[in-house]
Amino acid sequence: MAEITRRRTGELLRELFKILMAAPDGVRAREALQELSVRVNLTPYEADSFESGGRRFDKIVRFATVDCVKAGWMVKDKGIWSVTDEGRAAYAELIDPEAFYKRACKLYAEWKAAQPDAEPNTAANTSAAVSVEEAENTAKAVSVTFEEAEEQAWTEISQYLRAMNPYDFQDLVADLLRAMSYHVTWVSPPGKDGGLDILAWPDVLGTRPPRIKVQVKRQQQSVNVDGLRSFMALLGEDDVGLFVCTGGFTKDADAEARTQEKRRVTLIGLEKLFDLWEEHYDKLTDRARRRLPLRSIQFLAPGG
Structure with missing residues (x-):
């Protein structure tokens, strides 16, 4: 990437941060990259595609974002990119684009040196310095490959869950509760369920x-605060509520759930649901697993 100073x-990173900071809940990586490509004028080199596919x-x-993640400026979770408070502070402090990226690279290097398997500092001679740089580039390339695969996997999983028949999805949640050692005594049949x-039971x-x-x-x-309150009205003193929604919950609904003193309720969005499914996958029955079958694929662990 010698053509990129x-x-x-x-400049690209600071414009990317501007996009991400405008969305406190984060932005999907592909959407952020597309928006960024519209905001900046791509050079012919940047706009070109690799022979294997994909835009350079x-x-x-x-x-470049690998440095920002290890610097503590960005977080990536299931293909969603967001800026941390440290990243916002760095954006405000380091106005010069080159200084901004140099600081990220410096913090990445400090993170790398602190790892248990870090190589001794051999940058004293040119050949060794080149070897270290090549090793770091390889580690970052592995990290990017892993990141893209993870994003693709989550995109397919989330689309699958969102397209699932509502009653099959309901059964999936019941199967998960059973795998978590709860005893499911009733699952609503098709038709009106009165909100439950x-x-x-434990x-x-x-x-x-x-x-x-x-x-x-x-x-x-997303479920709003009114929708949450309608559900909480069904909870008695000895009840605990679980509200599962693929569309997630608004900030007001989340705050309402967190500040409850009498009615205990837990909100579970799509990401949390999948994390629980993955965590308890070994305890699911074969029939339950067929609702959302998972298969592990081994990747080289990203060291960068």
Whole structure:
């Protein structure tokens, strides 16, 4: 990437940060890269594509963001990129694009040196310095490859869950509760359910509180505070509520759930649901696994 200077990389990163900082909940990586490519004028080199496919510009930016992640300026989670408070502070402090990227590179180097398997500092001679740089570039390339594969996998999984039949999705949640050692006593059949989709207990006889009341929604839009309050109205003193929604929850709804003193309720969005499914996958029945089958693929662990 000799055609890309540190100043140019810094310009791209600062514009990327501007996009991400405007979205407190983060932006999907592909959407952020597309928006960035519209905001900046791509050079012919950046706009060119690799023989294996994929635009060179995307790879350049992804490669540079590895430094920002290890610097503590960015977070990447299931293909969602967001800027941390440290990243916002760095953006405000380091106005010069080149200084911005240099600081990220410096912090990456410090992170790398602190790793247990870090190589001794051999940058005293030119050949050794080149070897160290090549090793770091290889590590970053592995990290980017892993990141892209992870994003693709999550895109397919989330689309699959969002397209699932609502009652199949409801059964998936019930299967997960069983794998978590809860005893599901009732799952709502098709038709009106009065706001409850699943009832479960900590013990098989249903004699030990709390009773767990679950509402499940497979929808695109987020549940707002009014929707949450309607569900909480169904909770008694000895009940715990679980609200599962593929569309997530608004900030007001999240705050309402966190500040409750009498009615205990836990909100579970799509990402949390999948994390729980993955965590308890070994305890699922074969029939349950067929609802959302997973298969592990081994990748070289990204060291950068």
